[in-house]
Amino acid sequence: MNLTTALARLLIFPGLLFAVPAAWFFLWVERKAVALMQGRIGPPFMQPFYDFIKLLSKQMPPRSGVGGLLMRLWPLLAVSAAAGAVGLLPVLPASGGFQGDLILLLALLELPSMCIIAAGFSSRSIFGEIGSAREAVLSVSYNVVFLLAIISIAASQHTFRLEALAQLPVSPLQVLGVIAILVCLPAKLHLNPFSLPNAEQEIYSGPMVEYAGPELAMWELSHGLEWVAATGLVATLIAPHLTLWWLAALVFVALSFAIVLLLSTVAAATARLQIDTTVRFYWQCTLIFAVLAVASALFMRFRA
Amino acid sequence: MKLWNRLMCYCRRRSPWLFHMNSGSCNGCDIELVASLTPRYDAEQLGVRLEGSPRHADILCITGPVTHNAVEAIKTVYGQVYGPKAVVAIGSCPATTNVFIDSRTLDGPLNRHIPVDVFVPGCPPRPDAIVLGIAKAAEILAARGNKLPVESVMVPVVESATACECAAKAAASEVQL
Numbered sequence: 001m002n003l004t005t006a007l008a009r010l011l012i013f014p015g016l017l018f019a020v021p022a023a024w025f026f027l028w029v030e031r032k033a034v035a036l037m038q039g040r041i042g043p044p045f046m047q048p049f050y051d052f053i054k055l056l057s058k059q060m061p062p063r064s065g066v067g068g069l070l071m072r073l074w075p076l077l078a079v080s081a082a083a084g085a086v087g088l089l090p091v092l093p094a095s096g097g098f099q100g101d102l103i104l105l106l107a108l109l110e111l112p113s114m115c116i117i118a119a120g121f122s123s124r125s126i127f128g129e130i131g132s133a134r135e136a137v138l139s140v141s142y143n144v145v146f147l148l149a150i151i152s153i154a155a156s157q158h159t160f161r162l163e164a165l166a167q168l169p170v171s172p173l174q175v176l177g178v179i180a181i182l183v184c185l186p187a188k189l190h191l192n193p194f195s196l197p198n199a200e201q202e203i204y205s206g207p208m209v210e211y212a213g214p215e216l217a218m219w220e221l222s223h224g225l226e227w228v229a230a231t232g233l234v235a236t237l238i239a240p241h242l243t244l245w246w247l248a249a250l251v252f253v254a255l256s257f258a259i260v261l262l263l264s265t266v267a268a269a270t271a272r273l274q275i276d277t278t279v280r281f282y283w284q285c286t287l288i289f290a291v292l293a294v295a296s297a298l299f300m301r302f303r304a
Numbered sequence: 305m306k307l308w309n310r311l312m313c314y315c316r317r318r319s320p321w322l323f324h325m326n327s328g329s330c331n332g333c334d335i336e337l338v339a340s341l342t343p344r345y346d347a348e349q350l351g352v353r354l355e356g357s358p359r360h361a362d363i364l365c366i367t368g369p370v371t372h373n374a375v376e377a378i379k380t381v382y383g384q385v386y387g388p389k390a391v392v393a394i395g396s397c398p399a400t401t402n403v404f405i406d407s408r409t410l411d412g413p414l415n416r417h418i419p420v421d422v423f424v425p426g427c428p429p430r431p432d433a434i435v436l437g438i439a440k441a442a443e444i445l446a447a448r449g450n451k452l453p454v455e456s457v458m459v460p461v462v463e464s465a466t467a468c469e470c471a472a473k474a475a476a477s478e479v480q481l
Contacts, residue, residue: 031348039343044318047351053315054362059386061359127357204356212359212386 010087013249014232019086022253023224024048026231026260030191033264048224055217061210067122074119075211075218081111082225089232090163091252092245097163102154105162106147109229112222113139113188116197120207131206134275135197141282142187142194145289149180152293153237156300166236173296178237180289182259185230187282189223191263193270194278231259316362316388317446319351320438323361325381327414329368332428333395337365340431340438347435350442358384363441369397369404370412382418388449390421390441394434399423421445422457 009015027048035042063071085108088101113135120132154160156173168174187194198206208219235255242248273281326334340347341354355361358381366378382391391414396402398414414420421444424437440457 035346035348040346041349042346043348043351047319050315050319050351051321051353053311054319057312057316058362058388061386205360208360209357210359216360 010084014089014091014228014252015087016083019083019225019228020221022228022256023221024052026227026256027220027224029257029260030227030264030267033261034268037265037268048220052217052220055220056214058213060214061212067124070122071119071210072215074115074122075215075222078112078115078222079218079225081108081115082222082229084108085229086225086232088162089229089236089252090166091232091236092248097161100160101162102150102160102165105233106150109188109226109233110139110143112226115222116207119211120197123207123210125209127203127205127209128207130203131197131199131209134203135207137275137279138187138194138196138282141279141286142184144286145180145282146184146188148286148290148293149177149184152297153177156297158301162236166239167241168237171300173293173300174237176289176292176296178234180285180293181234181237182262183285184282185234185259185263186266187278188230189227189263191267193266193273195267195272196275196278199272227260228256231256231263234259313446313449317442319353320363320442320445321353321355321361322363322365322438323355323358323381323385324365325358325367325378327366327368327374327378327398328371328410329395329397333367333397336428336431337367337394337434340434342431345431345435347438350435350439352435352438359386361385362389362445363438364389364391365394365438366391366398366414367394369401369407369410370414370417371409372411375411375417378414378417388445390445390448391418392422392424392434392437392441393420394424394437395429396425396427399425402427 011017025048028043028045031047032042063069085105088097088105088108090097117132117135117139120128120135123129153165153168153174156171157164157168159165186192190196190198198208203209208216211219232252235252239248239251239255242251324334324337338354339345341352358364362385364382364385368374370378382389393399393414397404398412398420401407401410401412404410404412411417422437422441424433426433429437444457
């Protein structure tokens with residue numbers, strides 16, 4: 001991958017120029033789907049955009065010292081990591097890529113949640129600290145399933161290139177992996193039933209409690225970009241291999257949209273679980289998926 | 305720059321985030337405020353979101369006749385909301401202290417302590433009236449920006465209306481500044 005394609009992927013498609021409107025669109029779909037399921041009309045189409053501009057135009061909270069600097073830094077770091085993760089997705093055919101970009105993608109996907117944990121602790125608010133602790137516990141639990149699912153798909157193909165994984169034919173191992181990733185997504189995106197870190201009725205907004213104005217706008221944006229990156233990862237794994245670039249892009253958007261609808265429906269239909277129930281759920285899932293995924297990866301390796 | 309300002313005002317009007325605070329209310333108005341977010345009234349059509357943290361909010365919704373204990377809390381929370389901000393006093397209690405007038409436990413009405421933009425009278429007010437008050441406050445917020453309010457607005461008693469009708473009413477009636 002040369003510099004021009006890398007920049008084009010990061011800034012145009014599937015990077016910022018596509019990802020920011022897509023992030024707003026997905027945030028709207030989430031709210032609208034929940035509203036429709038509850039028998040309401042819901043927010044207008046441009047609502048996440050209005051919210052973003054309004055937050056940008058609000059007063060910037062005064063912050064001082066190293067703690068203040070860090071608090072300013074976390075949302076920016078989260079946005080750039082999520083945007084980088086979207087830019088790495090192999091959406092277009094023959095878009096390039098490099099050996100090991102899967103590992104980079106996983107790291108970038110994990111960075112926003114690390115930033116949330118750090119932000120909660122550096123806000124010094126008791127609610128922020130509780131939220132951060134919950135996020136940390138949750139992240140330890142769901143990441144085992146998430147990483148095992150992806151690693152077993154990668155191990156069966158002897159590669160850490162995203163493009164090679166995206167072109168895989170459908171196999172039982174891949175179906176298993178995609179289901180495991182889908183189970184992890186509600187926790188990764190702080191959706192019901194695993195919306196523990198930002199539970200607004202119990203701990204106000206968790207790690208975000210001290211953020212306001214433009215900083216909060218950046219958090220909203222990073223949340224939206226996480227939506228695009230996480231649903232995009234699943235979409236690239238299950239998308240059929242197409243040679244036409246516009247058809248590939250269209251299929252990618254349609255699949256991402258379907259996954260957003262699925263996740264929002266689950267979020268609207270469920271209530272928040274307790275932290276110990278959530279952790280137990282993920283560790284039990286881990287055992288089943290770990291055995292199944294590793295066993296089938298080994299099986300495929302020996303057969304090949 | 306002018307275009308950016310216009311966009312900013314438009315977005316402020318379309319995205320009022322609320323923080324709800326109880327200053328010794330009987331819970332009647334609090335229930336009606338939550339009722340205005342339910343499927344029947346659906347204030348989310350106007351972009352309303354009930355936030356957990358006052359830092360995220362634009363509009364501070366206060367219910368109750370302001371007890372001695374609540375005064376400091378109200379001032380703190382008002383300071384925690386970053387500008388531009390507006391205050392909506394929900395119910396007759398924060399406006400006049402209602403039936404608790406002359407009580408020795410009270411330090412009301414609300415506008416003795418913080419500037420109030422919109423009063424929504426009623427005991428309790430209908431959810432329609434609350435939605436109308438919020439829409440009005442959002443209009444004021446967009447027009448005023450960071451300046452302090454000069455004069456409060458009283459929401460008339462509304463019979464029954466949907467969220468969109470409330471917004472249309474708020475837009476049609478002139479905002480007094």
